[in-house]
Amino acid sequence: AQSVTQLGSHVSVSEGALVLLRCNYSSSVPPYLFWYVQYPNQGLQLLLKYTTGATLVKGINGFEAEFKKSETSFHLTKPSAHMSDAAEYFCAVSDRGGANSKLTFGKGITLSVRP
Amino acid sequence: EAQVTQNPRYLITVTGKKLTVTCSQNMNHEYMSWYRQDPGLGLRQIYYSMNVEVTDKGDVPEGYKVSRKEKRNFPLILESPSPNQTSLYFCASSFKGGSPLHFGNGTRLTVT
Numbered sequence: 633a634q635s636v637t638q639l640g641s642h643v644s645v646s647e648g649a650l651v652l653l654r655c656n657y658s659s660s661v662p663p664y665l666f667w668y669v670q671y672p673n674q675g676l677q678l679l680l681k682y683t684t685g686a687t688l689v690k691g692i693n694g695f696e697a698e699f700k701k702s703e704t705s706f707h708l709t710k711p712s713a714h715m716s717d718a719a720e721y722f723c724a725v726s727d728r729g730g731a732n733s734k735l736t737f738g739k740g741i742t743l744s745v746r747p
Numbered sequence: 748e749a750q751v752t753q754n755p756r757y758l759i760t761v762t763g764k765k766l767t768v769t770c771s772q773n774m775n776h777e778y779m780s781w782y783r784q785d786p787g788l789g790l791r792q793i794y795y796s797m798n799v800e801v802t803d804k805g806d807v808p809e810g811y812k813v814s815r816k817e818k819r820n821f822p823l824i825l826e827s828p829s830p831n832q833t834s835l836y837f838c839a840s841s842f843k844g845g846s847p848l849h850f851g852n853g854t855r856l857t858v859t
Contacts (some may be wrong), residue, residue: 641787664845668845668848673852673853674852674853675837675839675850675851675852675853676790676837676839676848676850677850678847678848681847684829722789722790726844726845726846727845728845733843733844733845734780734792734795734805734844734845735788735792735845735848737782737786738789738791739788740789740790
């Protein structure tokens with residue numbers, strides 16, 4: 633079975649500061665990894681994904697994440713936070729589209745950005 | 748425009764009154780899924796469908812039914828809603844299982 637751990641439920645940063653949202657996963661097969669963002673009153677939208685190849689993945693809005701197999705991690709970063717980044721962020725893992733494959737989500741982290 | 752459409756966006760009902768939340772996608776996706784989102788619990792999968800007439804239970808299927816008679820539609824049925832089903836519900840679709848999901852805008856259900 634696969635699982636995702638997002639430690640903490642809330643992160644607060646100042647505008648212009650580094651954003652770091654942590655994600656650790658567990659999977660019995662090489663995983664696909666995803667970050668989704670949810671703005672208030674909206675559904676989730678894909679921020680970035682790792683499938684194969686380069687372990688540093690760039691996404692929308694200046695976010696990136698690095699797949700580290702040895703640490704089973706896929707942390708999300710952004711060098712400089714903007715007020716518009718305030719949202720809830722979900723890490724997810726899948727088993728590469730195998731039979732009955734599905735995405736398993738973490739519990740989410742709420743990012744607040746202080747002026 | 749590629750999208751997943753859920754209706755209604757908001758629904759208030761009473762215990763035991765059957766309801767259906769509709770979901771439709773226009774991307775010819777094979778995979779569709781329903782999630783509920785609760786504070787502190789994240790997203791939990793209710794049911795999913797790998798293709799037409801193929802559905803299976805997710806992590807929290809009790810009290811819910813689904814059907815997939817057409818590729819584009821995947822309604823969620825609550826035969827006898829109870830207050831513990833008060834939640835925010837999302838429908839999602841993808842090219843295939845495990846692929847990135849496209850989400851609807853959610854249905855906020857309150858059962859009194």
